[in-house]
Amino acid sequence: MPSSGYPANFIRFLGTAGTRFIMLSQRRSSGGIWFSYGGSRGVIDPGPGSLVRICEARPPLSPIDVNTIVLTHRHIDHSSDVNALAEGMTLKSRNPRGFILSTRDALEDGDRVLMKYLSSRIAKKEIHEDGKFTSPAGGVTIESVEHSHHGVECYGFIFRADGLPSWGVISDTAPLPGFPARYGDCELLIVNTALTFPRAKLDHMSLADVGSLLGRVSPAATVITHMGADLLDRGGEYISNRLAARGTKVIAATDGMILTLENPITILKPEEFDNDGAHD
Ligand SMILES: [Zn+2]
Ligand SMILES: [Zn+2]
Known part of the structure; x- marks a missing residue:
């Protein structure tokens, strides 16, 4: 059921x-x-507060509608609410239900983040491998892309579905030479x-790294998110200006921001929703 x-x-x-x-x-x-994409509805990297933000969203969203959970890695800012969302995803079914795509160290090993009793209620559990395609609900495929991030298993991915724009997520990672080829069709x-700028020993993308990447790929839109203090201090205008003239619409994400996953990819502003929360 689509989110009304x-x-x-x-x-x-x-x-x-x-x-x-x-x-x-x-x-x-x-x-x-x-995300709601094809027949898949779910959350990527539900960190602290994910459940609260879902329940507070207007127009409303419901954790019970989730059928897909994707973790890029097990760091706490990406994974703490995964158990709450697994509860939502499986609540209404006597039989195992839903889909999770995760790293092995988050799903199976000793310091796993998904509790065993909840894991047993999920119908389809997939482990990231570089280049592997997995299929959650609704004709959607997800291609996993291996990352390099401070010694934990970490993967980005590309979502694809017939008739819909493809979209990729580059998670926490050092910039890797294979990214232009892997994310080229997004x-x-x-x-x-x-x-903002690369820092030795920190396995994170910088705005400068994104600029280099956008010299080699041309998505219709690029969203900058997961920003640290310096980038937040500099602000969205700085980010857009730094990456201007790259042939892509650059958007610095804000909490609650909504993007259509239909062509053209568009930001929906809160004023486009009426008082009942209905989008027309
Ligand atoms: Zn991380
Ligand atoms: Zn992170």
């Missing part, structure tokens, strides 16, 4: 916090990304950009 009041295919940023410092202050929320690219 929204387009059929969309993303809502439940949070845009990057780094543990921003998460701990909640200067930006850390709820991850809600019409929307979402990049976790914690830093």
Whole structure:
């Protein structure tokens, strides 16, 4: 069932916090990304506050509508609410239900983040491998892309579905030479950009790294999210200006921001919703 009041295919940023410092202050929320795409509805990286942000969203969203959960890695700002969402995803079914795509260390190993009793209620559990295609509900495929991030398993991915724009997520990672080829067909690219400039020993993308990447790929729209303190201080205008003239619409994400996953990819502003929360 589509989420009423929204387009059929969309993303809502439940949070845009990057780094543990921003998460701990909640200067930006850390709820991850809600998506409705083809027949898949769910959350990428449900960090602290994800469930609260879902329940507070207007137009409303419901954790019971979730049928897909995707984790890029197990760091706490990306994974803490995964159990709450697994509860929502499986609540209404006596039989195992839903789909989770995750790293092995988050799903199976000793320091796993998904509790066993909830894991047993999920129908389809997939482990990221570089280049692997998995299929959640509704004719959607997800291609996993291996990342390099401070010694934890970490993957980005590309969502594809017939007739809909393809969209990629680059999660927490050092910039890797394979990214232009892997993300080259994305019409929307979402990049976790914690830093303004590269910093030695920090496995995170910087705005400068995104600029280099956009010299080699041309998505219709690029969204900068998971921002650290310096980027947040500099602001969205700085981000857009720094990446201007790259042949892509650059958007600095804000908490609650909604993007259509239909062509053309469009930002929906709160004033486009009436008082009942219905989108017309
Ligand atoms: Zn992170
Ligand atoms: Zn991380």
